[in-house]
Amino acid sequence: MSEIVAPANIPPAPRSAFRRFLDSDMFYSFIGSPVTVVAAVITVVLVAAALAAPLIAPHNPFDPASLSITDSLLPPAWSHDGTSTYLLGTDDQGRDVLSTILYGMRISLSVGFASVLLAIAIGVPLGLIAGYSRGPIDALIMRVADVQLTFPAILTALLIDGVARGIAGPQAYNDVVFPVLVLSIGLSFWVQYARTVRGSVLVEANKEYVLAARLIGLRPAAILFRHILPNVLGPVLIIATINLALAVITEATLSFLGVGVPPTQPSLGTLIRIGNDYLFSGEWWITAFPGITLAVLVLAVNLLGDWLRDALNPKLR
């Protein structure tokens, strides 16, 4: 009775994206390197903890009502005077160190991600244009890059910060500190992307698919962004990973130097700076735990970047 007839031969179900991922060379090399797996797990855990800070932090360190000065400078829970309420101890204002680290990591990572994105947004188009146009535009962009490359990132970032301070004035400065930080770190990192992309474009532009695209009359912008861009993204991804670690370090350094985020919304660098003042009186935990967190985060991201560089480099396969 049934009119439904089973088709004679079912084509094999297409392998799911996940299955394909598990079969890929990338995944194979990933699983083959235990250090990378550990680094990836640590990175994921730290990023997740930072994202979920308001949910998982035992205290809200930015709610003045919940702070009590009698709880200030308590050592970690396992030491003699510690309490289990404050697992990693408290700082000078009675803020829970574990909670400030979670919130601080959130700020460090958001500034890091945002500055890397900004650097990509500036560097990649400039690299594409320079590599494709050649001629005077190329020369101009690359000379600017050369000049900027003469200066270490931290110096550029400090200068932009100082200029922003001068323009905004000390009061308004605290309102614009985050955009300024992202701007100053992003602007000091764009050169690498521009140079790498330009180099790749010089190679890609001579390939046949680009010639074909030009023959069918596509506009240069379409060729650049639709056809060349996807083929030069590999190196950009590698640089971006390593740069994320660098951007987090730069932000922490600026905050440590006292030109970064204000103590009311501390990043990891600010926390280390605050704790540094108490190092001599024996309250080591205020500096040590944010410091360890920062070091572990940066180390894990760096290891991931190293692995990515090897995995995406066909010469090393």
Place this chain on the structure above:
Amino acid sequence: MLAFALRRLIQAVGVIVVVALISFTLFRFVGDPINQLAGQDTTPAQRAELRRDLGLDDPVVVQGARFVVNAAHFNFGISYQFKRPVADIIAERLPATLELSILSAIFALVVGVPMGVYTGLYPSSWLSRVFLATSLLGVSLPTFLIGILLIFVFSVDLGWLPSFGRGDVVTVWGAWTTGLLTASGLKSLILPTITLGLFQMTLIMRIVRGEMLEVLRADYIKFARARGLSRRAVNFGHALKSTLVPVITITGLQLGSIFAFSIITETVFQWPGMGLLFLQAVQQVDIPIMAAYLMLVAVIFTVVNFIVDILYVAVDPRIRIRGVEA
């Protein structure tokens, strides 16, 4: 060779001119110097007079030209914070930073090159693995954390070394202050030097290691061994020699970075040098000092780059040919 040097020289001058323009723009357009110099009870008439005295009413081009001429004489005006000529303040601070930077560079070379050679010669020994793991830490740990760690261990915990300042300094040749001639000065130098040089040390170690690994596979090394030369002659006379070109370049370029990174080290150790001065200037928006520091760093960087380029050509004949043809 001469054409190459000349072209590099023109490029270097170009960079300095661009930086001078940036400095001038900073100087002229960020903040109002009158507000910085004048007190609260300065009358508008006095302000106008001050403005005229400082030449702020002149056309921008005239001001720019004056800035460049003054900068060439290293005259950057009066610091807003200290109300003293910038050149004098910098002259006081420069010895501290130069001493620290140069010692750090020497430390990085003297420790980094042997470590690199060792890890290159014995890549799988346990000591090499320790060196490599340490170098990864050295790259990942931010400078200021290393400084804090060293202070915690050697000053707070063990109490062996001072944690801040230069100790006792001696004045030599009229104006140059040095901490190299007193015991407390030398002790004060140890921790900042290690902090500042550690990153460069790991970098140099990794470069020497990479180059050694590559060179040791080369035919001429096999041939040198086959000729029965001693290990020492092969490893140091032949292999190490050819790794030195990249080491020279990197060290030269890093010398500039060391100078800039001294900002961080000087803050951690409250070292009374240029870096601390610049940081205070950024915090206080002391534009004359910022502009002067920028110019000084630009000059130092370009001079170092220029010397490195020339050295590079002098050391490696292959580049000489390519450089002249290009």
